[in-house]
Amino acid sequence: MSGLQQRTQFPLGEGEFSTIVRLVREETGIVLSAQKRDLVYGRLAKRLRAMGLSDFSEYCELLESEDGEAERRNMVNAITTNLTGFFREPHHFEFLGDTVLAELKEQASTSRLRIWSAGCSSGEEPYSIAMTVRDKLGAGPNWDAKILATDIDTNMVAHAKAGRYDASRLSTVSAEYRRRFFRKADEGHVVAADDLKELITFNPLNLFDPWPMRGPFNVIFCRNVVIYFSKDDQRSLFARYADFLVPGGWLFVGHSETLYGVSDRFRHLGRTIYQKVS
Protein backbone atom coordinates (compact mmCIF):
# COMPACT_ATOMS: atom_id res chain seq x y z
CA MET A 1 0.00 0.00 0.00
CA SER A 2 1.38 3.44 -0.90
CA GLY A 3 1.81 6.22 1.72
CA LEU A 4 -1.09 8.16 0.20
CA GLN A 5 -3.38 5.14 0.21
CA GLN A 6 -2.48 4.53 3.85
CA ARG A 7 -3.37 8.12 4.74
CA THR A 8 -6.74 7.97 3.02
CA GLN A 9 -7.69 4.37 3.65
CA PHE A 10 -10.44 5.35 6.13
CA PRO A 11 -12.36 8.57 5.46
CA LEU A 12 -12.51 10.69 8.62
CA GLY A 13 -15.64 12.87 8.39
CA GLU A 14 -16.30 16.08 10.34
CA GLY A 15 -18.82 14.32 12.62
CA GLU A 16 -16.45 11.47 13.50
CA PHE A 17 -13.56 13.87 14.12
CA SER A 18 -15.81 15.90 16.51
CA THR A 19 -16.81 12.71 18.33
CA ILE A 20 -13.16 11.73 18.80
CA VAL A 21 -12.22 15.26 19.96
CA ARG A 22 -15.06 15.14 22.53
CA LEU A 23 -14.17 11.65 23.78
CA VAL A 24 -10.46 12.49 24.10
CA ARG A 25 -11.36 15.64 26.06
CA GLU A 26 -13.70 13.67 28.35
CA GLU A 27 -11.19 10.87 28.91
CA THR A 28 -7.98 12.89 29.29
CA GLY A 29 -8.56 16.66 29.42
CA ILE A 30 -6.51 16.92 26.20
CA VAL A 31 -7.96 19.52 23.83
CA LEU A 32 -7.37 18.58 20.18
CA SER A 33 -7.54 21.49 17.75
CA ALA A 34 -8.61 21.18 14.10
CA GLN A 35 -4.88 21.23 13.19
CA LYS A 36 -4.50 17.86 14.94
CA ARG A 37 -6.70 16.10 12.39
CA ASP A 38 -3.80 14.42 10.55
CA LEU A 39 -2.23 13.38 13.83
CA VAL A 40 -5.54 11.87 15.01
CA TYR A 41 -5.93 10.09 11.68
CA GLY A 42 -2.38 8.72 11.73
CA ARG A 43 -2.60 7.42 15.27
CA LEU A 44 -6.09 5.96 15.13
CA ALA A 45 -5.98 4.46 11.63
CA LYS A 46 -3.61 1.90 13.17
CA ARG A 47 -6.33 0.96 15.66
CA LEU A 48 -8.89 0.51 12.87
CA ARG A 49 -6.46 -1.70 10.96
CA ALA A 50 -5.63 -3.74 14.05
CA MET A 51 -9.33 -4.39 14.69
CA GLY A 52 -10.24 -4.98 11.05
CA LEU A 53 -12.79 -2.12 11.06
CA SER A 54 -13.77 -0.55 7.76
CA ASP A 55 -14.37 3.07 8.73
CA PHE A 56 -14.28 5.68 11.49
CA SER A 57 -18.05 5.67 12.01
CA GLU A 58 -17.78 2.01 13.07
CA TYR A 59 -14.87 2.96 15.33
CA CYS A 60 -16.82 5.84 16.95
CA GLU A 61 -19.81 3.55 17.48
CA LEU A 62 -17.56 1.09 19.32
CA LEU A 63 -15.97 3.85 21.42
CA GLU A 64 -19.38 5.10 22.53
CA SER A 65 -20.86 1.67 23.21
CA GLU A 66 -20.98 -0.03 26.59
CA ASP A 67 -18.32 -2.49 25.37
CA GLY A 68 -16.05 0.38 24.35
CA GLU A 69 -14.11 0.81 27.58
CA ALA A 70 -11.04 -1.21 26.55
CA GLU A 71 -10.89 0.55 23.19
CA ARG A 72 -11.28 3.97 24.83
CA ARG A 73 -8.13 3.09 26.80
CA ASN A 74 -6.35 2.08 23.57
CA MET A 75 -7.49 5.34 21.97
CA VAL A 76 -6.05 7.33 24.91
CA ASN A 77 -2.76 5.41 24.67
CA ALA A 78 -2.62 6.11 20.93
CA ILE A 79 -3.45 9.82 21.21
CA THR A 80 -1.14 10.86 24.05
CA THR A 81 2.19 12.40 23.09
CA ASN A 82 4.92 10.75 25.13
CA LEU A 83 8.09 12.59 24.11
CA THR A 84 10.57 12.57 26.99
CA GLY A 85 14.22 11.98 27.84
CA PHE A 86 16.65 11.44 30.70
CA PHE A 87 17.55 14.73 32.44
CA ARG A 88 15.31 16.67 30.05
CA GLU A 89 15.51 20.34 31.10
CA PRO A 90 18.60 19.57 33.21
CA HIS A 91 18.37 22.71 35.39
CA HIS A 92 15.41 21.11 37.23
CA PHE A 93 17.62 18.23 38.36
CA GLU A 94 20.44 20.59 39.33
CA PHE A 95 17.94 22.58 41.43
CA LEU A 96 16.57 19.36 42.94
CA GLY A 97 20.06 18.22 43.99
CA ASP A 98 21.70 21.52 44.93
CA THR A 99 18.77 23.38 46.51
CA VAL A 100 15.82 21.11 47.40
CA LEU A 101 17.76 18.10 48.70
CA ALA A 102 20.50 20.28 50.22
CA GLU A 103 17.84 22.25 52.19
CA LEU A 104 16.06 19.09 53.32
CA LYS A 105 19.34 17.59 54.51
CA GLU A 106 19.90 20.63 56.71
CA GLN A 107 16.50 20.27 58.38
CA ALA A 108 17.43 17.78 61.08
CA SER A 109 13.73 17.42 61.99
CA THR A 110 12.76 15.44 58.89
CA SER A 111 14.00 12.47 56.94
CA ARG A 112 10.88 12.10 54.84
CA LEU A 113 11.04 12.86 51.12
CA ARG A 114 8.15 12.47 48.69
CA ILE A 115 8.41 13.37 45.01
CA TRP A 116 5.72 12.91 42.36
CA SER A 117 6.41 12.65 38.65
CA ALA A 118 2.92 13.41 37.29
CA GLY A 119 2.79 12.48 33.60
CA CYS A 120 5.94 10.34 33.74
CA SER A 121 5.62 8.87 30.22
CA SER A 122 8.12 6.00 29.69
CA GLY A 123 9.96 6.71 32.96
CA GLU A 124 13.01 8.78 32.01
CA GLU A 125 11.81 11.61 34.29
CA PRO A 126 11.30 9.55 37.50
CA TYR A 127 14.56 7.63 36.90
CA SER A 128 16.40 10.96 36.52
CA ILE A 129 14.84 12.07 39.82
CA ALA A 130 15.84 8.75 41.42
CA MET A 131 19.47 9.07 40.22
CA THR A 132 19.64 12.59 41.68
CA VAL A 133 18.15 11.41 44.99
CA ARG A 134 20.47 8.38 45.26
CA ASP A 135 23.48 10.52 44.44
CA LYS A 136 22.71 13.45 46.74
CA LEU A 137 21.11 11.64 49.68
CA GLY A 138 23.03 8.40 49.40
CA ALA A 139 25.52 9.13 52.14
CA GLY A 140 23.02 10.85 54.47
CA PRO A 141 21.06 9.40 57.39
CA ASN A 142 18.38 6.81 56.72
CA TRP A 143 16.04 8.67 54.46
CA ASP A 144 12.45 7.63 53.99
CA ALA A 145 12.49 8.62 50.31
CA LYS A 146 9.79 7.66 47.81
CA ILE A 147 9.02 8.70 44.27
CA LEU A 148 5.57 8.26 42.77
CA ALA A 149 5.44 8.06 38.97
CA THR A 150 2.05 8.17 37.23
CA ASP A 151 0.67 8.52 33.72
CA ILE A 152 -2.69 8.05 32.03
CA ASP A 153 -1.08 5.95 29.27
CA THR A 154 -1.02 2.37 30.56
CA ASN A 155 1.53 1.27 27.93
CA MET A 156 3.92 3.99 29.09
CA VAL A 157 3.51 3.01 32.75
CA ALA A 158 4.36 -0.62 31.86
CA HIS A 159 7.43 0.54 29.90
CA ALA A 160 8.52 2.79 32.79
CA LYS A 161 8.10 0.00 35.32
CA ALA A 162 10.26 -2.38 33.24
CA GLY A 163 12.97 0.31 33.13
CA ARG A 164 14.41 -1.13 29.92
CA TYR A 165 15.73 1.35 27.36
CA ASP A 166 17.54 1.48 24.09
CA ALA A 167 21.17 2.23 25.10
CA SER A 168 21.20 5.31 22.84
CA ARG A 169 18.64 6.95 25.18
CA LEU A 170 21.42 7.28 27.78
CA SER A 171 23.31 9.93 25.78
CA THR A 172 22.04 12.61 28.19
CA VAL A 173 23.14 10.63 31.28
CA SER A 174 26.66 11.23 32.63
CA ALA A 175 29.20 8.40 32.26
CA GLU A 176 29.33 8.10 36.05
CA TYR A 177 25.55 7.73 36.40
CA ARG A 178 25.45 5.27 33.49
CA ARG A 179 27.99 3.05 35.23
CA ARG A 180 26.34 3.41 38.59
CA PHE A 181 22.66 3.13 37.74
CA PHE A 182 22.26 0.97 34.60
CA ARG A 183 23.28 -2.51 33.60
CA LYS A 184 23.53 -3.97 30.13
CA ALA A 185 20.58 -6.10 29.07
CA ASP A 186 20.15 -7.81 25.69
CA GLU A 187 21.84 -6.38 22.59
CA GLY A 188 21.62 -2.60 22.50
CA HIS A 189 19.51 -2.28 25.65
CA VAL A 190 20.07 -1.25 29.26
CA VAL A 191 18.02 -1.74 32.41
CA ALA A 192 17.72 0.63 35.38
CA ALA A 193 19.34 -0.69 38.56
CA ASP A 194 17.16 -2.14 41.34
CA ASP A 195 18.57 0.61 43.53
CA LEU A 196 16.57 3.11 41.43
CA LYS A 197 13.51 0.92 40.92
CA GLU A 198 13.16 0.41 44.69
CA LEU A 199 12.65 4.14 45.12
CA ILE A 200 9.82 4.45 42.58
CA THR A 201 6.19 3.32 42.58
CA PHE A 202 4.66 3.33 39.09
CA ASN A 203 0.90 3.58 38.67
CA PRO A 204 -1.57 4.50 35.96
CA LEU A 205 -3.46 7.65 36.95
CA ASN A 206 -5.61 10.13 35.08
CA LEU A 207 -4.85 13.52 36.65
CA PHE A 208 -8.55 14.44 36.42
CA ASP A 209 -9.66 11.40 38.44
CA PRO A 210 -9.63 11.33 42.25
CA TRP A 211 -6.06 10.84 43.57
CA PRO A 212 -5.72 7.75 45.74
CA MET A 213 -2.50 8.88 47.49
CA ARG A 214 -2.38 10.93 50.65
CA GLY A 215 0.69 13.05 50.07
CA PRO A 216 1.91 15.55 50.98
CA PHE A 217 4.74 15.85 48.49
CA ASN A 218 7.92 17.91 48.84
CA VAL A 219 8.25 18.21 45.07
CA ILE A 220 5.92 17.70 42.10
CA PHE A 221 7.22 17.40 38.54
CA CYS A 222 4.40 18.07 36.06
CA ARG A 223 6.30 18.92 32.92
CA ASN A 224 5.05 19.09 29.36
CA VAL A 225 1.68 17.68 30.37
CA VAL A 226 -0.69 20.64 30.84
CA ILE A 227 0.08 22.30 27.50
CA TYR A 228 -2.69 20.15 26.08
CA PHE A 229 -5.27 21.11 28.76
CA SER A 230 -7.77 24.01 28.85
CA LYS A 231 -6.96 26.95 31.17
CA ASP A 232 -9.87 25.97 33.44
CA ASP A 233 -8.57 22.42 33.78
CA GLN A 234 -5.08 23.81 34.47
CA ARG A 235 -6.54 26.04 37.22
CA SER A 236 -8.23 23.15 39.01
CA LEU A 237 -5.16 20.90 38.57
CA PHE A 238 -2.67 23.42 39.99
CA ALA A 239 -5.02 24.15 42.93
CA ARG A 240 -4.97 20.42 43.70
CA TYR A 241 -1.17 20.33 43.38
CA ALA A 242 -0.91 23.19 45.89
CA ASP A 243 -3.14 21.22 48.29
CA PHE A 244 -0.89 18.17 47.88
CA LEU A 245 2.42 19.97 48.54
CA VAL A 246 4.02 20.65 51.93
CA PRO A 247 4.28 24.36 52.84
CA GLY A 248 7.15 25.73 50.74
CA GLY A 249 7.07 22.67 48.47
CA TRP A 250 8.33 22.91 44.88
CA LEU A 251 6.65 22.47 41.52
CA PHE A 252 8.48 22.07 38.21
CA VAL A 253 6.62 22.67 34.94
CA GLY A 254 7.68 22.28 31.31
CA HIS A 255 9.75 24.85 29.36
CA SER A 256 6.72 26.26 27.51
CA GLU A 257 4.35 26.20 30.49
CA THR A 258 3.49 28.92 33.02
CA LEU A 259 1.30 29.42 36.08
CA TYR A 260 0.70 33.04 35.09
CA GLY A 261 -3.08 33.61 35.18
CA VAL A 262 -3.54 30.01 36.35
CA SER A 263 -2.58 29.93 40.05
CA ASP A 264 -1.53 32.51 42.63
CA ARG A 265 -0.59 29.89 45.22
CA PHE A 266 2.99 29.66 43.95
CA ARG A 267 5.82 32.11 43.50
CA HIS A 268 7.98 31.84 40.43
CA LEU A 269 11.64 31.28 41.27
CA GLY A 270 12.57 31.51 37.57
CA ARG A 271 13.24 28.93 34.86
CA THR A 272 9.86 27.15 35.30
CA ILE A 273 10.51 26.41 38.99
CA TYR A 274 7.72 27.36 41.41
CA GLN A 275 7.43 27.32 45.20
CA LYS A 276 4.15 26.98 47.08
CA VAL A 277 3.29 30.09 49.10
CA SER A 278 -0.25 29.26 50.28
Ligand SMILES: C[S@@+](CC[C@H](N)C(=O)[O-])C[C@H]1O[C@@H](n2cnc3c(N)ncnc32)[C@H](O)[C@@H]1O
Ligand atom coordinates in the same frame (compact mmCIF):
# COMPACT_ATOMS: atom_id res chain seq x y z
C1 LIG B 1 5.09 14.91 26.61
S1 LIG B 1 4.94 13.71 27.90
C2 LIG B 1 5.95 14.46 29.16
C3 LIG B 1 6.78 13.44 29.92
C4 LIG B 1 7.69 14.03 31.00
N1 LIG B 1 6.92 14.66 32.04
C5 LIG B 1 8.70 14.99 30.40
O1 LIG B 1 8.52 16.22 30.52
O2 LIG B 1 9.66 14.53 29.77
C6 LIG B 1 3.27 14.04 28.49
C7 LIG B 1 2.66 12.88 29.26
O3 LIG B 1 1.46 13.33 29.90
C8 LIG B 1 0.55 12.24 29.91
N2 LIG B 1 -0.83 12.73 30.11
C9 LIG B 1 -1.60 13.41 29.25
N3 LIG B 1 -2.82 13.64 29.77
C10 LIG B 1 -2.81 13.09 31.01
C11 LIG B 1 -3.77 12.99 32.06
N4 LIG B 1 -5.01 13.50 31.94
N5 LIG B 1 -3.42 12.35 33.20
C12 LIG B 1 -2.18 11.83 33.33
N6 LIG B 1 -1.22 11.88 32.38
C13 LIG B 1 -1.53 12.51 31.23
C14 LIG B 1 0.78 11.58 28.56
O4 LIG B 1 0.33 10.25 28.53
C15 LIG B 1 2.28 11.72 28.36
O5 LIG B 1 2.98 10.56 28.73
